[in-house]
Structures are given as structure tokens and as C-alpha cells.
Amino acid sequence: MIQAINAALDEEMARDARVMVLGEDVGKRGGVFLATEGLQQKYGPDRVMDTPLSEAAIIGAAVGMAAHGMRPVAEIQFADYVFPGFDQLVSQAAKLRYRSGGQFTAPMVVRMPSGGGVRGGHHHSQSPEAHFAHTGGLKTIVVSTPYDTKGLLKSAIRDDDPVIFMEPKRLYRALKEEVPSEEYLIPIGKAAVRREGSDISLISYGGSMIETQKAAEELASVGISAEVIDLRTVMPWDKEAVLNSVAKTGRVLVISEAPRTASIASEVAATIAEELLDQLEAPPLRVTGFDTPYPYAQDKLYMPTVTRILNAAKRALDY
Amino acid sequence: MIKDAWTFKPFSAAPIALMDEQGNWVADFPLELPPDFLRGLYRDMLAARLLDEKFVILIRTGKTSFIAPHAGHEAAHVGIAHAMQRGHDWLFPYYRDMGLMVAMGMPFKEIFGQMLGNAADPAKGRQMPSHPGSRALNIFTVCSAIASHIPPAAGAAVSMKLKGTGQVSVCTFGDGATSEGDWYAGLNFAAVQGAPAVFACLNNRYAISVDLSHQTAAHSIADKAHAFGIPGYRVDGMDALASYFVMREVIERARSGHGPALVELEVYRYGPHSSADDDLRYRPKEEVEAAKKRDPIERFRRLLEKQGLWNLEWEERLRADLKARIDRALEEAEAMGEVPALAMFDDVFAEPTWNLIEQRALVQEELR
Numbered sequence: 001m002i003q004a005i006n007a008a009l010d011e012e013m014a015r016d017a018r019v020m021v022l023g024e025d026v027g028k029r030g031g032v033f034l035a036t037e038g039l040q041q042k043y044g045p046d047r048v049m050d051t052p053l054s055e056a057a058i059i060g061a062a063v064g065m066a067a068h069g070m071r072p073v074a075e076i077q078f079a080d081y082v083f084p085g086f087d088q089l090v091s092q093a094a095k096l097r098y099r100s101g102g103q104f105t106a107p108m109v110v111r112m113p114s115g116g117g118v119r120g121g122h123h124h125s126q127s128p129e130a131h132f133a134h135t136g137g138l139k140t141i142v143v144s145t146p147y148d149t150k151g152l153l154k155s156a157i158r159d160d161d162p163v164i165f166m167e168p169k170r171l172y173r174a175l176k177e178e179v180p181s182e183e184y185l186i187p188i189g190k191a192a193v194r195r196e197g198s199d200i201s202l203i204s205y206g207g208s209m210i211e212t213q214k215a216a217e218e219l220a221s222v223g224i225s226a227e228v229i230d231l232r233t234v235m236p237w238d239k240e241a242v243l244n245s246v247a248k249t250g251r252v253l254v255i256s257e258a259p260r261t262a263s264i265a266s267e268v269a270a271t272i273a274e275e276l277l278d279q280l281e282a283p284p285l286r287v288t289g290f291d292t293p294y295p296y297a298q299d300k301l302y303m304p305t306v307t308r309i310l311n312a313a314k315r316a317l318d319y
Numbered sequence: 320m321i322k323d324a325w326t327f328k329p330f331s332a333a334p335i336a337l338m339d340e341q342g343n344w345v346a347d348f349p350l351e352l353p354p355d356f357l358r359g360l361y362r363d364m365l366a367a368r369l370l371d372e373k374f375v376i377l378i379r380t381g382k383t384s385f386i387a388p389h390a391g392h393e394a395a396h397v398g399i400a401h402a403m404q405r406g407h408d409w410l411f412p413y414y415r416d417m418g419l420m421v422a423m424g425m426p427f428k429e430i431f432g433q434m435l436g437n438a439a440d441p442a443k444g445r446q447m448p449s450h451p452g453s454r455a456l457n458i459f460t461v462c463s464a465i466a467s468h469i470p471p472a473a474g475a476a477v478s479m480k481l482k483g484t485g486q487v488s489v490c491t492f493g494d495g496a497t498s499e500g501d502w503y504a505g506l507n508f509a510a511v512q513g514a515p516a517v518f519a520c521l522n523n524r525y526a527i528s529v530d531l532s533h534q535t536a537a538h539s540i541a542d543k544a545h546a547f548g549i550p551g552y553r554v555d556g557m558d559a560l561a562s563y564f565v566m567r568e569v570i571e572r573a574r575s576g577h578g579p580a581l582v583e584l585e586v587y588r589y590g591p592h593s594s595a596d597d598d599l600r601y602r603p604k605e606e607v608e609a610a611k612k613r614d615p616i617e618r619f620r621r622l623l624e625k626q627g628l629w630n631l632e633w634e635e636r637l638r639a640d641l642k643a644r645i646d647r648a649l650e651e652a653e654a655m656g657e658v659p660a661l662a663m664f665d666d667v668f669a670e671p672t673w674n675l676i677e678q679r680a681l682v683q684e685e686l687r
Binding site: 088100137 | 453
């Protein structure tokens, strides 16, 4: 996934001189996860800019750069550190087009490693996507495969609005997949069907796709056909893909490692209940992280485990 | 870093003033500005004052919901605007900058459209009054969140530097903004990058009711420039020419690649913080009256008179003309009518997303 990010940035910087990268350690170091490795040598310190240690400055400056005609890609070292820059995201980036009546825009990307599973404690493990989804004017992507990462990051850079690009850090070097070296784009707002099925829909995204797919395999081994949907974009999420799947299966779990209350999972489950109640064989169930700060010692237990997904599936199937 | 050729010395103990209270030019260099330019400064200050008075009528008659009086800030406003290459440089203003909008050349009709939140507002009535902006004039749209426009001003300046456009990013804010993290983040970033940015604090000594002694323990706001490694200038912001000459110098300094500067323009707001504020609760009436005796417009009028550029007949003609233009602009703005209800759903993104399309349809149905 890291290589996919690097390739997407490289291709977009080569394609469009307005595209630039800024953040802490993105230059000489190449990013703490090495996502921007080699780019400063290739494009110079102006286009791969090491910034002061200030998320407010990184995101806020990106807003001004974007308004002035650049295509900045800002890196926040960990999603957990976005909050000092949150004012810039919600007050400036998200609302610039709207509050100016379309006179000014902020076409920019804010990349951030998110999620748990790397023994990082609560300030290196959070999944704050619901904060962004709740802010009108931001699009939010959470990737789960290297192939999607490249295609979606390129789409995000070309998008005319601010896009939050969340990269589950436990997937950075966990997955191997062929990523074409030629140009391709994946549209923002479109889900992927990872596995076709007919008995139950498992809707997930990001890091939880790992456990979700494992659970689907286990269900298959006992004769239950689970359809697996990867949302990929959580705002705007692909309602059509979700409803089509749930209309077919009648049962659904929404799985995410973010805290449960007021979450993407809650939103998807509520929409399913609103739109498909008559076709449901069981209530939509959420399998999520908990409404606690992320605990260091229970790193793996906090995230939806395969067991927890299977237990929820049993509940839906037995309903 | 600072050339010997620069006129003004940063970090002066006293505010830089170029004319005294009686309108005498007291600078150690000659006043060599064209008569029309000097009269233009006066005209813009007067227009700003008359606009402020008109806003009071708007709030009293219920035509607008909020005003942020700017009377007392006019000298700083015209000094900043006329020091810029208007339409070329970018301005990142805050909410008490309507006089600055006038001096930047924003049409009165657009200003009233924004105050009324109606169809005359280029921003489609999206924000509360006193939050203008203009893409045509390179005026970034005002945002309520204090100091949040400062990092974007720094970012725009970096973009100007990278593109070599020869532009300067000028950012204004009040003394309260200098306590925000965004202020430090923005100034630091611009300074580190050596970006063509000028940060202008209109220090009127009050952030709503909180006076300067609660805002900072520093001797002055300008002193804070030391921390960023940039020059800081303390200016008598009730002196239009001091405001103009210092701003002109730091803007040209930034334009020629010498990086940002911080300018503290000491002003006084005559009115309350806003139409929702009662300033008598936190500052004595005598203080306000004393400040009014230092009125920037009257002070500049005296200078013009001493220069042979002012007489009563000109003043009366100017006032009558400005009043007529302001009245006509208000009528024209009012005649534009309300923003269409469904415009609420426009401009969230370049293309509306499905949830917005659904929500728009809901309101459309309700209105049917």
C-alpha cells in the first residue's frame, strides 16, 4: 500500500505541476512510513515541502495554496494528530466553496494513517472518519487495498474539493497486490463488491476488511454465502451498492473499527432500516470498535474480531 | 535582512506616526503624494464612516441581523488597501473590515447584499452579515472562526512565491486573534518559508470585552514578531499616512523577496463589538469619548486643509455624493430579493452528492 501511495503521488506530480506534497518529515525522510520516499529528490524541496510541526499550518496553508491554484497533498503523520488542524478542515477547507458562494475553492487532499492494530495506543490508533463525514463539504476515503489506494488517491488529487484520504496503517505493509504501473483511476463514492453472496451482506471498509473477509470465508466453510462490500468512500458512501446487496440477502452486518456511536456504521445501518425495512429478515447489526478511547493493552480486542463478526452473523441468521 | 534603504525601523518603542493630532506632517521625509491620491484616502475614509452609520440604521430597522462597527478603524483600512496592488495582491480580511472592503473597491451594492444576506450577495447569503469576500478583487471570504484565515493567508503567500507571481498576501485580524494557535502556526509557516505575506493586526485593545492586558503579557503585538524572526512594526493606526507608508514599505519588502512582516496598527473602535454587545459594561464612556477626539478622519482633514486640498464646499459635495451612492446601492441591493431557497444545497461540492440531491428534493417537496 505504501508503494501504491508513492506511485500515485509520483504520477500525479509528474502529470500536473500544480500538485505538491507538504507535511512533517515528507522530504528528506520520505514520511515516517516512507510514503513520500524519493519524491523530494525528484521534484525538489518546493514541491515536496518539509513543514513546521503544526497540523494547523499544514492544513491551513494547503487551503491557501489550493485557493491560489495549487493542488496540495498534505500529510498528517497520524490521523490522531489531525485535531490541531481540525479548525482548518472544518472552518476553512470544508466550507470555503460554500461560504464564498462558489467564488473560492480548496481542491486539496489530506492524507493520514489511521486505525489500530499496530500497538500504538490511543493516540496512534484512532479512526476519526465520522468527524469528517459529519462536516458538510468534505469527502472521505478509507482505503483497504493497494490497487484501490493508487486509483483513489489519484482521483482525490484531481477532485475539485477537499478530500480526506485515510490509510489504515496496519495495512501499509500487510498486503501484497499487483498494482498496474499504467494510469488508472477509481471513482470516489463507489463501493466494491469483494465477494458475491446471497445469505447475508457484510458491509465494511478500511482495516476491518481483513477480519470481514476472513469471517466471510468461515461462513462459507459452513455453507453460508456472505456478500462482502467494501465502501472505500465513506462520505459520500455508495448507498446504491449497499441497498442492492441488502435487498438481495435480507440480512446485514456493518463492520468498522471506529467507535460505534454516531459512526459511519450507524449511518449505513440507519439508512438500510429506513429504506429496506420490509425486505429485512433481521435488524441491521453493527460490529464496531467501542465508545472508549482506544486501549493500548487490548489493541486487537478493540477492533471487530472475526469471532465478534461471526457471533453477529449468527444472531442475524437465527433471528 | 532589512536593507538600509528601508525607511522605517521595526520594534520602535512608540507607535510610528507621521502627522500630529492637528494634521501637521511631522515625518522626516517629505510628503510627496499626489493631491488626488490624498483626497482619495479621505474619500474612502468618509465612505467607510458613512457606511458604518448606515449599518446602524440597517440593524435598527431590522433589515440586518448583525453589524460589527468599524468606525475608528478607517485610517488603518485605507492605509492597508491603498498600499496594496488592488486586484493583484490578495487580502485575507476579518469581520471588522468593511472600511477595508470600501477602500479595496468592493461595490456598495455587494456590501449591502452581504449585509442583507440576499441575492445581491455574491456569496449567496451563506454567512452572517459582516463576512464579505470577492474573488474578482482577490479578497478571501471572511470566516467567523477567529484566526482561521491566517494559515490560508500564509499558504497563498507560499503559492505566490512558488509560482513567482509577484503578488503579496495581506492578512488582517484583531488583537484577540493573536492569542489563537492558528495565528502562531500561520506566521511561523510564512516566516519559515520567507513567503510574501504581511500580517496586519488592527489592535483596538478589546476582543469583545477582554482588554489587551488579558490578551497578552507582551509589551506590544509587534514585539511578537521577534519570535518568528521577522520585523514587527508598531504604528499609529489612527494616522492614515503612517498606516499607508508603513504598509507600503512592508508590502514592497515582501514583494521583493524579503519575507513577511508583522504590523500592529493601533486603532480604537468607537462602537460596541457588535450589535449584540453593550460596551458600557466593560469600558468607560470617557475612554470612548477621548478616542473620538483623536478621530482619524478629522485628523486627516486637518492635514488636507493645511495642504490646501480641502474646503467646506468640497466636503459637502463629497458627502452628498457618497450618501446618494450609498442610498442608491442599498435600494438596488434590496430590490434583488431573497436568495432562492434551494440554493442552500449548491456549492457544497463542485458536483452535488446523492445525499445532497436527496435532501434538496425533500425541501423542494416541502415548498411545493
